């Protein structure tokens with residue numbers, strides 16, 4: 001049985017329990033903090049106590065594990081998260097990778113367009129693999145998942161370098177991959193193409209932010225190529241209304257995809273990205289528990305069974321991803337092909 005590194009310990013995959021696959025706790029952008037110190041009010045003790053209360057409440061709801069996808073460049077700070085987690089009862093899986101949708105700072109280090117075939121060009125791979133094999137910084141906590149991103153602009157040359165580094169790190173370490181992407185422009189298919197070019201089994205990949213679209217053809221194609229759509233912005237109704245999101249998810253479940261979707265909120269306790277009052281104004285239902293307060297009741301109203309909903313989406317599917325993913329589906333010849341269903 002695979003052993004998964006969490007903050008507290010390495011645990012058997014079954015001990016992850018009910019799992020939210022894409023959350024954040026603190027998003028603190030390093031450059032902003034360094035160059036404009038104090039631009040946003042911050043009291044360390046208050047923020048940690050607030051986060052611990054959120055995590056404890058989630059644990060009381062029955063959530064055993066959250067996957068914190070706060071990658072390097074988004075402000076990953078395992079020491080701060082560790083202080084928030086202590087006493088909350090929550091298990092946390094940390095990530096490595098690099099969060100960028102455009103440029104990447106190591107212009108002359110690989111993988112890169114200038115040195116892509118250089119056998120010594122896997123500089124970034126060595127950094128990411130160290131987080132997974134030895135531990136993050138000096139904290140003695142290993143990363144359990146890889147994160148990378150593309151957005152509406154699609155594959156920038158630097159973005160591809162990061163995706164390639166992530167895939168090569170996956171091949172070396174065996175941990176799963178989770179992505180940020182732009183669903184309306186179907187960018188997840190491009191990510192799948194790069195992953196496949198690099199030889200990664202797409203069954204170990206979560207393609208993120210899939211609840212931003214009603215494009216069932218796109219969503220089915222992601223699964224038919226063997227990946228897991230991440231329904232990971234539950235409660236965030238800015239791009240697409242919350243009712244339409246539930247309608248689309250219910251239809252996917254009806255079509256037999258409940259064994260291939262994972263739920264989460266992409267929420268944070270504190271984030272440099274948002275003044276909190278604005279989050280409240282624009283996304284009042286974007287809470288850490290909207291899966292329970294909004295999504296699951298909505299699915300049940302659509303006639304989706306409780307077993308399909310909670311067991312599959314929140315327990316079985318995360319366990320399968322950390323166990324090696326869906327290797328049983330035959331991948332399509334080309335991820336960019338139109339769906340055949």
Ligand SMILES: [Zn+2]
Nearest residue numbers: 022024069266
């Ligand atoms: Zn996120």
